[in-house]
Amino acid sequence: MARKVYVSGVGMIPFTKPGASAPYHEMGASAGRQALADAGLSYADLQQAYVGYVYGDSTAGQKAVYQIGMTGIPVVNVNNNCSTGSTALFLARQAIASGVADCVLALGFEQMNPGALGSVFKDRPSPFDDFDRETDALVGMPEVPLALRYFGGAGLSHMKKYGTPLETFAKIRAKASRHAANNPLALFRNVISAEDVLNAPVMWPGVMTRLMACPPTCGAAAAVLVSEDFAKARGLNTKVHIAAQAMTTDFCSTFEAHDMMQLVGYDMAKAAAQQVYQEAGIGPEDLDVVELHDCFAHNELITYEALGLCPEGGAQKFVDEGGNTYGGKVVTNPSGGLLSKGHPLGATGLAQCYELTHQLRGSAEQRQVEGARTALQHNLGLGGACVVTLYQSA
Template structure:
């Protein structure tokens, strides 16, 4: 896979609270049109499409894309939990890099319901049975929703290992709000202080307040990937390309380590990042900007270490020194992240791609990271899958 893959177009619609958005197909079609418009292409140029969503019936991708065009091309529907959007991106990048296609559309959308995530099918084994059993053993807390138990338990594991204070998670949420204030596509743009995060309603005493968790939202985002030859022939934007990408799944360590950080994908993230650094010859010290999977402030903190942005056990100092924001070593989640945008599962990975593409183009306006040339994307799905993607400015 030697062909360079360019991101020549991106599109994203503002995320919305459940019950206030358009339907999934309308959102998806809107995001696809925006990406095509940004690329300067029509749907007739697209040779393959990959559509990511979690909560929806089969062929929902066709339902969305048929509103944009009906050209008979392959449309592949992708479902990989919270990493769905990036998994679709992974497949599309492979198609272009291998020469199977020269111009591919990647779309992610989600029409969510209010409240905590839950299982839809109650008449068959859950993909999370093994995860739940380990979580019951390690943290209990059966009275709170599972996602909160998973990630709150991972944060608690870090606190117990390294003495990390609750304040560190609150500082992450406050940072997210400052970044989101400059993002017109973020749902929550009100700046909150560390103290306000700590004073928010308590979900898990000593471990989590409500503001430390991202809410479910509805939304869509899309990208157009092309080969270098196609980009040259059609005089397309070649400012941003995918320099490296890796996707990982769980190993026995997830269930055998008796560590909630491993249960929520710390090892997957670590391995995916290591593969990307090896592919590109570029390490974490060279990164300018990162969009990572902050479904909870706790996951952002442990992901700093999994991606090598700081040493293991070094997250508290990394945060206190301001190395995760503007003026620091690497700006994390300049979009405001999932904590401020919300988390429409299928759209999240493409929304990250949208943000980083604009950062490397220098078109991120008030949230622009000065001189950004190298960007990293981290998208995690329990069950499990993790996709890490490195983008570079041409």
């Protein structure tokens, strides 16, 4: 049987705009030190480290952790697009659950450039070639940046299928701003209305405005995971444990369904969530708080349905009734999410872990979801990978 895994310590630095941050290794080291201090441990206690980033040279993970300590432990560099941070978390949890290690660091950071995401290596086939061909066939719009076409196209698919109005996406972005106003680590803390979102510069007429997309961001976050025996021997915090976790990659339906929602990972998210619910013996109705991958307001909306927070086709009603915020069915992205908190690719999954750990500890201050005991994390990377993690408090 797999061993129980606890989140003993978490750390996160304030997210910033590109050009305003410290270098990647300094950000990573700062978050790592915070997580160790939160756990009451030193670098010498770590037996392994999994370090995630997307834009950087090989062994950048070592460059970051060497600022904290150099003890010869395995350091594994992880790159899984926007799900990189949660992939590092997934590997760290596996190491402990399988008995390979008792104390592991999962660290993620990103030092990003301004502007839309793009390919770095132009002299070889892109991992997105198949995705681009399908997107060209389904929505066209080659003049629109890659990520906008994918997720805007997914939102457009939902609009056509269920009659979802553009205003619903604007309401999701406005909700993110209200939540982020209480998060001192978020990039954007100004509260905006749905009208502000709709009146922002148009990026795709009838489909997306600028405020519906997350900003390029720099930052870092980390978590220290430990086994039950290690925690008991050291007298560590055992308030929060990982009750279930699943990672999925693309299914044939990604391309064969000829649906932009499938192309951006709807089936990956649905399958991972179902695996987690089954493993934990709960359902979506048992969740108190969720941090999900809202790289665009459109992806937050379709993810509500993929995770079972509302029925398929029921996202507009879920949003209109306030089911996604305080006082509603389940608080989604109390941190402000990627839309307001920011999205430093390698750090995002661990920033979600940071938020949910504090929620379950009862230490999220003004963001606190009252009585939170069960939390779900969803982190998605196109190309593709999806990690869903369920946390519970003692």
